Amino acid sequence: MTHIDSATAGPVPDAVRGDGLDARLVVERSSFRLDVALTAAPGDVVALLGPNGAGKTTALRALAGLTPLTGGHLRLDGASLDRTPPESRPVGVVFQDYLLFPHLSALDNVAFGPRCHGASKSEARAQAARWLDRMGLADHAGARPRRLSGGQAQRVALARALATHPRLLLLDEPLAALDARTRLDVRAQLRRHLAEFEAVAVLVTHDPLDAMVLADRLVVIEHGRIVQEGAPADIARRPRTDYIAQLVGLNLYKGRAEGHTVRLDAGPGITTTEDLTGPAFVAFPPGAVTLYRDRPTGSSARNLWRCEVAGLETHGDQIRADLTGELPLAADLTTVAAAELDLHPGATVWATVKATQTHAYPA
Incomplete structure (x- = not known):
């Protein structure tokens, strides 16, 4: 009533x-x-x-x-x-x-x-x-x-x-x-x-x-x-x-979905597992990002971007890399991995994210 x-x-x-x-x-x-x-x-x-x-x-x-x-x-x-x-x-x-x-x-x-x-x-x-x-x-x-x-x-x-x-x-x-x-x-x-x-x-x-x-x-x-x-x-x-994405620790982008790809308003497309049409968000955690110093040839990841290290900071028990380039994003990796990759501000890296680790939803 x-x-x-x-x-x-x-x-x-x-x-x-x-x-x-x-x-x-x-x-x-x-x-x-x-x-x-x-x-x-x-x-x-x-x-x-x-x-x-x-x-x-x-x-x-x-x-x-x-x-x-x-x-x-x-x-x-x-x-x-x-x-x-x-x-x-x-x-x-x-x-x-x-x-x-x-x-x-x-x-x-x-x-x-x-x-x-x-x-x-x-x-x-x-x-x-x-x-x-x-x-x-x-x-x-x-x-x-x-x-x-x-x-x-x-x-x-x-x-x-x-x-x-x-x-x-x-x-x-x-x-x-x-x-x-x-x-x-x-x-x-x-x-x-x-x-x-x-x-x-x-x-x-x-x-x-x-x-x-x-x-x-x-x-x-x-x-x-x-x-x-x-x-x-x-x-x-x-x-x-x-703000909310940073609060909950996610990389967040907005674009237009065409099937399994979200083409960003400013930047490349991101391949996702969701099948959508129209305005959409796509998100993934920094821990889903894998970094390489050279372009990977054997990776199964559908998403690959050339980036540059803008900054590094301790984040809990990991290192968070702030990346700019084809797709600005945050990536989390262990201290050992950061040392092995010789990460430092200005270094060029390749970032990959598997489609299964992204999440797309209507905007």
Whole structure:
């Protein structure tokens, strides 16, 4: 069953109208315009991804009421929040730097929210104690923020946000302040807590792994607009912009498909296993590229390009070569292979990719 919303003059599903988040966030400034539509059902975790300056943090601040909308709408569980002040919204926020009160214990930091919502001091502290226990921090209830590790502070901030029972939880780069070892553990804990959260959660992150692990759906923003959204696996397999391709570690090209060949808008054709017609993307991972110093004669690869090494950098336990020439691309190879090929900036190489290692899809 659907209802007609007079504001849109179109059918609005009950799930969007009655429960969860239904927003169109329009924020105009002198040199920037954000125009992003977001919907999510209770229990959904949505990650906003995008390069610096794309508008992710502006969107998060608009949801929190910290940046006023200049257009659009914001509804949560069917209620309009357009004119609701930040402190009156059923919204919890975990800021990037956590912003814990330095003079309060972990217990009193968490109790602050319930106190602001009218709970007595004893009841607020009892609620806070339950939340800290749930976060595995019962033994740190009396500790002030400076005595907490980064992971512990992050969990206190999350408990403080959840203690008010928000219908929308906002997380701004929730793992950015953590070192690599702590990040792995806290990411797993945060995933568990978000899985138990019964309302909508929206997180902003620059880290594709955080987004892939924590979110049910990714929304990619560039220049204030959504360029792609969907399940993490779908976006990782079918990126539609260079930014997304780099984020998930793929070489991405756009051209016109004619059967098993995609002829690029600027460059050669790429042979693929898919049979397509019309505008298409073609992608393949840097690890699918094999490099030779001389033109190979016995290779079965259908794709062969003459390139030049523009740069080399360590990428995990491998070397990533940045190549220019007939087809600009990134190639991953072992340190031993790079040494055997005597790779260096300016060196000429031949790059091959098997058709079976490419993936073509409609643009």
